[in-house]
Amino acid sequence: MEPVIGIDLGTTNSVVAIVHGGVPTVIPNRSGYRLTPSVVALAKNGKRLVGQLARRQAVTNAERTVVAVKRLMGRKFSSRALQDVLPRMPYTVIAGAHDDPQVVLGDKQHSPAELSAMVLTELRLDAEAFLGESVSKAVITVPAYFNDAQRNATKDAGRIAGLEVIRIINEPTSAALAYGFGKSLDEKTIAIFDLGGGTFDFTVLHMFKGVFEVMATGGDTLLGGEDFDARIIDWLSQSFLEKHQLDLRRDKMALQRLRDAAEKAKCELSSMRQTEVNLPFIAASPTAGPLHLQATLTREALEQMAEDLIQRTLAVCANVMADAKVHASVIADVLLVGGQTRMPRIHDAVKGLFGKEPSKSVNPDEAVAVGAAIQGFSLISGTAKEEMLLLDVTPHSLGIAIAGGYFSRIIHKNTTVPTSAHHVFTTVKDGQTSAKITVVQGENDLAAQNELLGEFMLSGLREAPRGQVDISVTFDISADGIVSVSAVDAQTGVRQSITVTASSGLTEEELRVAAAANEDWLLTQRTDPEFEVRKAEAERLFKEFEELWPRLAQAAGSGLGQEALQRAQAALALARIQLLQRESEGLAGSVERLERMLAALRGAIDRTIETTAGES
Amino acid sequence: MTPGEPAPVELPEDLQSELDALAAGETTLSHYALLGVAADADVRTIRRAYLERSRRYHPDSWYGKQLGRFAPLLTRAFQRLNRAFQTLCEDGLRAEYDRDHLEKFSPNERTQILARQAAEADESRRVQERRSRLLRTKGFARLGAARQLYEQALQHANEGQRGLAISALTCARELDPERKEIVQRLHDLEKEQVQLRAASALAVARDQEDARAWSKALSLYATALQLNPRVADAALGATRCAAALGDFAQQLTFALRACELAPMNLDGHLSAARAFAALKQKPRAKAQLQLILAREPHHSEALALMKSL
Ligand SMILES: Nc1ncnc2c1ncn2[C@@H]1O[C@H](COP(=O)(O)OP(=O)(O)O)[C@@H](O)[C@H]1O
Numbered sequence A: 001m002e003p004v005i006g007i008d009l010g011t012t013n014s015v016v017a018i019v020h021g022g023v024p025t026v027i028p029n030r031s032g033y034r035l036t037p038s039v040v041a042l043a044k045n046g047k048r049l050v051g052q053l054a055r056r057q058a059v060t061n062a063e064r065t066v067v068a069v070k071r072l073m074g075r076k077f078s079s080r081a082l083q084d085v086l087p088r089m090p091y092t093v094i095a096g097a098h099d100d101p102q103v104v105l106g107d108k109q110h111s112p113a114e115l116s117a118m119v120l121t122e123l124r125l126d127a128e129a130f131l132g133e134s135v136s137k138a139v140i141t142v143p144a145y146f147n148d149a150q151r152n153a154t155k156d157a158g159r160i161a162g163l164e165v166i167r168i169i170n171e172p173t174s175a176a177l178a179y180g181f182g183k184s185l186d187e188k189t190i191a192i193f194d195l196g197g198g199t200f201d202f203t204v205l206h207m208f209k210g211v212f213e214v215m216a217t218g219g220d221t222l223l224g225g226e227d228f229d230a231r232i233i234d235w236l237s238q239s240f241l242e243k244h245q246l247d248l249r250r251d252k253m254a255l256q257r258l259r260d261a262a263e264k265a266k267c268e269l270s271s272m273r274q275t276e277v278n279l280p281f282i283a284a285s286p287t288a289g290p291l292h293l294q295a296t297l298t299r300e301a302l303e304q305m306a307e308d309l310i311q312r313t314l315a316v317c318a319n320v321m322a323d324a325k326v327h328a329s330v331i332a333d334v335l336l337v338g339g340q341t342r343m344p345r346i347h348d349a350v351k352g353l354f355g356k357e358p359s360k361s362v363n364p365d366e367a368v369a370v371g372a373a374i375q376g377f378s379l380i381s382g383t384a385k386e387e388m389l390l391l392d393v394t395p396h397s398l399g400i401a402i403a404g405g406y407f408s409r410i411i412h413k414n415t416t417v418p419t420s421a422h423h424v425f426t427t428v429k430d431g432q433t434s435a436k437i438t439v440v441q442g443e444n445d446l447a448a449q450n451e452l453l454g455e456f457m458l459s460g461l462r463e464a465p466r467g468q469v470d471i472s473v474t475f476d477i478s479a480d481g482i483v484s485v486s487a488v489d490a491q492t493g494v495r496q497s498i499t500v501t502a503s504s505g506l507t508e509e510e511l512r513v514a515a516a517a518n519e520d521w522l523l524t525q526r527t528d529p530e531f532e533v534r535k536a537e538a539e540r541l542f543k544e545f546e547e548l549w550p551r552l553a554q555a556a557g558s559g560l561g562q563e564a565l566q567r568a569q570a571a572l573a574l575a576r577i578q579l580l581q582r583e584s585e586g587l588a589g590s591v592e593r594l595e596r597m598l599a600a601l602r603g604a605i606d607r608t609i610e611t612t613a614g615e616s
Numbered sequence B: 001m002t003p004g005e006p007a008p009v010e011l012p013e014d015l016q017s018e019l020d021a022l023a024a025g026e027t028t029l030s031h032y033a034l035l036g037v038a039a040d041a042d043v044r045t046i047r048r049a050y051l052e053r054s055r056r057y058h059p060d061s062w063y064g065k066q067l068g069r070f071a072p073l074l075t076r077a078f079q080r081l082n083r084a085f086q087t088l089c090e091d092g093l094r095a096e097y098d099r100d101h102l103e104k105f106s107p108n109e110r111t112q113i114l115a116r117q118a119a120e121a122d123e124s125r126r127v128q129e130r131r132s133r134l135l136r137t138k139g140f141a142r143l144g145a146a147r148q149l150y151e152q153a154l155q156h157a158n159e160g161q162r163g164l165a166i167s168a169l170t171c172a173r174e175l176d177p178e179r180k181e182i183v184q185r186l187h188d189l190e191k192e193q194v195q196l197r198a199a200s201a202l203a204v205a206r207d208q209e210d211a212r213a214w215s216k217a218l219s220l221y222a223t224a225l226q227l228n229p230r231v232a233d234a235a236l237g238a239t240r241c242a243a244a245l246g247d248f249a250q251q252l253t254f255a256l257r258a259c260e261l262a263p264m265n266l267d268g269h270l271s272a273a274r275a276f277a278a279l280k281q282k283p284r285a286k287a288q289l290q291l292i293l294a295r296e297p298h299h300s301e302a303l304a305l306m307k308s309l
């Protein structure tokens, strides 16, 4: 069976997982970490960097480091949603040909989908290195509140990365799958509280015999860990401003250092009561020379600064439970997902709301990716009877703009998908041969306040007096949450042609070009999987030797032959050279030899210790 | 397999015939029969049946299989299942469904429904009695009793029995008027109840309008508007149906109502203008048309009507 990877493409961090031998497993990246920062950078030497490497150089290269690109996905450049987040971005974003945002990196421009594709490609390579085979299918997760355009942009990103996205699923539902996997099939209602770096999501879900029914979902797209960081940044820079009359937020480099320090302090306060922020040489004053920032932050102070943010999450929970028509007391388990839920105050707030300890059974960073892997596995393994089945809902109402600029709902939010609905349009003029339909998604009664999905032109209508031609338009929402529209003449049954006249997505041609460019890049990166396995083994051995070294040196003084040590050192040096020169065969031999030496040396140490112990 | 020949369908035989039967019985099969539950089943049973049946009809259960002509049938079956579940797990909608379809049910189902209604009436009478006893409690015990009722109400609400939940909360409020959560929850539930009824009336009204059953649609739109007086859509629907029926007085009433609720919506003004014109109140008709033309100077229908006046 072809492997299907599950990818949590996060705003801050991404994770890739797979069901391997029946067991869901998180795949570590090639640097050995389970989380890959969703960061892409163009290094000073022109190289593309993704993940940890990109994140590490962000301070010195802020303008060419792309973070949180997920916030741009599927947005129009001129939209409020985009204009609101732009001031927070350290990099430059300009308007593209169809009002789409384009990120400027050096002398090139990239669409958000292309940048996300770079992260996906990285994860794909990690998975290939881990599995030792090529990977071309994936399930990718999106926040439940993502609208059609954002889901399509995510699918596009997958396509550019050369992945067939067999399903887009919602992050909270995915986390629930991870929770439910291999559990007894008890019937119960659970809730998922997901507070990540940039967004908040809350979902109520009912499970019975492996079927997961989403009862309601909701969230806040502009509420996450970054807001907590921002509070600390403001507090730090405000006191600095008062002391030195200098606003650190105006200096890009200083701001990036502040950001890192604020986040670090925040995370430390999840396990400690108090922490220090130390930023030497953060600025220079014309009179006083170099300036340093030094401050002490307590957990209580942070909690006070962030209390309103926490209250906002609780308000969302209350709304969603009302939508689901359940009361907090019937929720059997609350899962905490997202890095920010590690904050103790959040844990307490959730406990207060539900009157019980949140569940500890899923890992807040990994559950989403693990669930996606489970969904991928469930879909393609094709044993419908035992696998898990998701009954997810559409998070937004779907409808059309009608006369006077009003929004007429055709499919209501929280309707189970896949679903479809039809609406009959009647011609309003004699001999009318075409009609424009504006499709929007959202909850506002004014169409313009909602997200525009597209404008469709119905053309070639039968010529007849007005009111005589009824066009039945069908709106479909797939299990991915993606919308499609089709139309037939209700009287004659003739299919009407529909053309999309406005959309922020990439054109077919743009997609093809981007995918081809990525494929070229991939070829230069894709390494011999066999070599990757040997490399990982060699690296593990290097580490083990390193850890053993002090004890070896000690033992060498008392009985262990110097010669054995020198031989080991020589073998290690050889392996390192083979690694650098990618000599796969040679490396295989070295790995074997090192393995033997390690076992022999360990034995020798144990013996020396025994004898010394016996002597004393 | 020779090229051009359709791939064989990879669905179990029994499901294939089931889907065909479903498509044939599109209008006759009751929600209960579709879910495979008795007409007196409780919400818990219905939800379980829905989740189990979903496995059979949800397209994901047959992912990657050749479905041929059954693909749309499967999706439709799943959507019907959804609709049946949504209707039956909400006591207001269910009662309405039972009432509207009584003649379509099998004799067996009819008996079950009547039995269920009797049992429900019985149960609610017993509950009422128990509650009136509770209401006579004195002193501190009142608070405990209120708490107990509150818990019961949550249970009812969770089972979709909003009516019972509301009556339990009403009692609880009487016992302990100070408890904020009781008052709040009661208020929420009552609001939900009304909105839900309005929404369901509106939805049925639209279906009826689509089917050109104007007078039925008109009365449903009017009901929706009565339940939730802020829904411009209901007023607009009502004026459209009244126009189709040639009932100009009603057309006018609802048109003016629509204009009030959604002053920017030109359809309301146009309908009002037409009704005024039909009722021979030319100046008023013109005033409405001027409102439209001020906003959309090229509005063809407004221009045409203006000319004819
Ligand atoms: N120990 C911690 N305490 C508080 N916040 C944390 C901790 N660890 C991570 N975070 C925060 O969690 C956020 C990232 O969460 P994550 O779930 O990875 O985000 P996303 O889903 O947006 O990619 C960041 O804002 C980070 O600062």
Ligand SMILES: [Mg+2]
Pocket (backbone or CB within 6 Å): A008, A010, A011, A171, A196, A197, A338, A368
């Ligand atoms: Mg996340």
